Amino acid sequence: MINIDATTSRLTQRQLQAVQTTADLKAAARVVFARQGYLNTKITDITSEAGRAAGSFYNHFEGKEEVLAALAVDIGADADEFASSPPDPPANTSTVSIHDSTRTHVAVFWHTYAANRDVFAAIEQASLANSAFAEQMRAFRAEQLQPWISWLTELAGRGARLPADPAVTAAMIAATAETMIQSWHGDPEIGIDSLTDFVAAGLSAGLDPR
Amino acid sequence: MINIDATTSRLTQRQLQAVQTTADLKAAARVVFARQGYLNTKITDITSEAGRAAGSFYNHFEGKEEVLAALAVDIGADADEFASSPPDPPANTSTVSIHDSTRTHVAVFWHTYAANRDVFAAIEQASLANSAFAEQMRAFRAEQLQPWISWLTELAGRGARLPADPAVTAAMIAATAETMIQSWHGDPEIGIDSLTDFVAAGLSAGLDPR
DNA sequence: TGTACATCAGTGAACGCGCGTTCACTGATGTAC
DNA sequence: TGTACATCAGTGAACGCGCGTTCACTGATGTAC
Numbered sequence A, B: 001m002i003n004i005d006a007t008t009s010r011l012t013q014r015q016l017q018a019v020q021t022t023a024d025l026k027a028a029a030r031v032v033f034a035r036q037g038y039l040n041t042k043i044t045d046i047t048s049e050a051g052r053a054a055g056s057f058y059n060h061f062e063g064k065e066e067v068l069a070a071l072a073v074d075i076g077a078d079a080d081e082f083a084s085s086p087p088d089p090p091a092n093t094s095t096v097s098i099h100d101s102t103r104t105h106v107a108v109f110w111h112t113y114a115a116n117r118d119v120f121a122a123i124e125q126a127s128l129a130n131s132a133f134a135e136q137m138r139a140f141r142a143e144q145l146q147p148w149i150s151w152l153t154e155l156a157g158r159g160a161r162l163p164a165d166p167a168v169t170a171a172m173i174a175a176t177a178e179t180m181i182q183s184w185h186g187d188p189e190i191g192i193d194s195l196t197d198f199v200a201a202g203l204s205a206g207l208d209p210r
Numbered sequence C, D: 001t002g003t004a005c006a007t008c009a010g011t012g013a014a015c016g017c018g019c020g021t022t023c024a025c026t027g028a029t030g031t032a033c
Helices: A014-037 A042-048 A054-059 A065-085 A099-113 A117-129 A131-157 A168-181 A188-204 B013-037 B042-047 B054-057 B064-083 B098-115 B117-129 B131-157 B166-182 B188-204
Strands: none
Touching: A014 A065, A014 A099, A014 B013, A042 A054, A042 A065, A042 A168, A054 B013, A065 A099, A065 A117, A065 A131, A099 A117, A099 A131, A099 A168, A099 A188, A099 B013, A117 A131, A117 A168, A117 B117, A131 A168, A168 A188, A168 B117, A168 B166, A188 B188, B013 B042, B013 B054, B013 B064, B042 B054, B064 B098, B064 B117, B064 B131, B098 B117, B098 B131, B098 B166, B117 B131, B117 B166, B131 B166, B166 B188
């Protein structure tokens, strides 16, 4: 059961009920996706986890993919939050070292991914099974990687030799990070440091370190 | 239609027929998996691609997963072949630079992955949908990464600071490589060089380059 | 070598399971007067 | 404020589609004598 915030105070009882059920279904979907994987989840698994009847589901979502898309939207807010609470005040870009700048990007990605690992995994599974959904999620993916792409483009402008163009390089770094986060069980800050060293070294190849 | 080699010369007509059909079904599965993805492939898609009746399938395989497992076994042979035709004669390990050694590993991985991209993608999809199959493929994955793991372990012994333990680091590098190969459309040798620079730099961090 | 029977790879229509989706129904909430 | 009716969120049994899987059948190949 999820509590609904104050912005819903003008709603009638009925509307509140519907909003609550939508939230419950989303929360239940998240739990079930995490437990048994998106592809192995039946609609009735979600509704029974939420304590609702099967038919109720279709009052709120058109299908399994739509719940997942709703969960993806919530991640965007998460990422913005992590990104907007930087450990260091933003300095003049050109004076920040590659290593420090890498760490900032790695840290945001790490926290966002770790907090939503199950949803990312579900999105991956849904995208593999359904190319229309994959297309729909492309914008979402691009948004996730945008900070990396912008920064890598700038790096390339400064003479760094990226292994591939900025968009592909960003995807490569994301894949590396995801693999590492999935099997990391210790202190996240140490993991972020290690990953930063690895990535920053790769990006610094052939570039005057500053 | 795939031709069967000379080792089958002792078989009766009937046995030859069966072997041929098995091969045709495997080849058809590969084509169909590549075209529409493993998860979206029906048994009858495979049989009709192979020009056989639906029922014939079950004379040769227990299900879709078994065809895929058979295709995976074939990849093993591929990888061995790429690995055993090294561009450079194997020198004394300790005198080979990290960069050169990285390139050798990257090249084998690149060629093996590129030649079997569709099968790797299918294995990934099947593993996501079915954890028992994922478990079954774990040995296969480990075999793919073994050369990396051995070498990374040695590197760590020489003082390199890997971002994570050798097995996880190998998986990270593989994820990076797969992402890059998937969107690489130019000369593979150039791609291999770029990827090598990127990975070798990351691995050399904190290590006396030799 | 020839004949009669056995075996087996292949066939494809049909069966039936699993699950997504519907829809007539309930009872609580909202509205009109 | 009270009453009568309308609406709507939620229910869950039942329907039906899609597809994996079976199995009685065919005809070619193999074997026995």
